[in-house]
Amino acid sequence: MYKMIVVDDESPARNAMCDCFPWDEIGFEITAQLDNGKEAKNYIDNNPVDVVFCDIVMPVMSGIELAKTLYESNVQVKLVFLSGHANFEYARKALCYGVKNYILKPVKYKELVEVFSRVKYELDLEKKKQPICNCANDSDNDIMYNYNDTVISVIIEYIEKNYRNASLEEAASLTHMNPNYLSQFFKSNTGINFSKYLLDVRMKKARDFLKDIRYRVYDVGHMVGYSNSKNFTRAFKRYYGKNPSEFRNR
Numbered sequence: 001m002y003k004m005i006v007v008d009d010e011s012p013a014r015n016a017m018c019d020c021f022p023w024d025e026i027g028f029e030i031t032a033q034l035d036n037g038k039e040a041k042n043y044i045d046n047n048p049v050d051v052v053f054c055d056i057v058m059p060v061m062s063g064i065e066l067a068k069t070l071y072e073s074n075v076q077v078k079l080v081f082l083s084g085h086a087n088f089e090y091a092r093k094a095l096c097y098g099v100k101n102y103i104l105k106p107v108k109y110k111e112l113v114e115v116f117s118r119v120k121y122e123l124d125l126e127k128k129k130q131p132i133c134n135c136a137n138d139s140d141n142d143i144m145y146n147y148n149d150t151v152i153s154v155i156i157e158y159i160e161k162n163y164r165n166a167s168l169e170e171a172a173s174l175t176h177m178n179p180n181y182l183s184q185f186f187k188s189n190t191g192i193n194f195s196k197y198l199l200d201v202r203m204k205k206a207r208d209f210l211k212d213i214r215y216r217v218y219d220v221g222h223m224v225g226y227s228n229s230k231n232f233t234r235a236f237k238r239y240y241g242k243n244p245s246e247f248r249n250r
Helices: 011-020 037-046 063-072 088-096 109-127 140-162 168-174 179-190 194-210 217-223 229-240 244-249
Strands: 002-007 028-034 051-055 078-083 101-104
Touching (some): 028 037, 051 063, 063 078, 063 088, 078 088, 101 140, 168 194, 217 229
Parallel strands (some): 002 051, 051 078, 078 101
């Protein structure tokens, strides 16, 4: 069982996450719940810790400051960031200090399982003294891959949460990229155009909303970003081969 501390100044959310998720089934024991990075650093200095699950924006010492301190002190712990902000600058700084895992609030159960299963796998390999990718020793190509992967995760999270009003320009602003460059960057790293990915998300959401008879077709179109019901009907039929009413009556 690997020892983990959870650091978040929002104690109700922190307590719920610690108590409601089956950490022991994945292989982790939560040994402390702390309010800020300074408390976490003091705890790490005096206790064995394998993993730090840490919020980014906190008083006294932020998650970024904690990561920087641990990195410069060469403290060998895995650090997973938790944040309510899809901020590319946070992601960039996280990578600089060897933080490869970045989870956005609200936390999804599936994502917790995936991320911490991967962390446990890395810890198991290190325990067996088998080589794994280490950000501090990676080749330039590996570092760029990690960097690109983080950027894409931020963009996808943005689309999933803001599909109604999402735009290439806003995603570009979020990641500090030129819109044209972001479009090429997204396509080269995912194999799909930004606009096509956004359409996929909107159509899948529309399909789910149409299953609820409380919503009129017009309402569904508006909910997924179409102010004109004819444009929504046209887009839906092109995507599914049936117009929304036919789909609902199927």
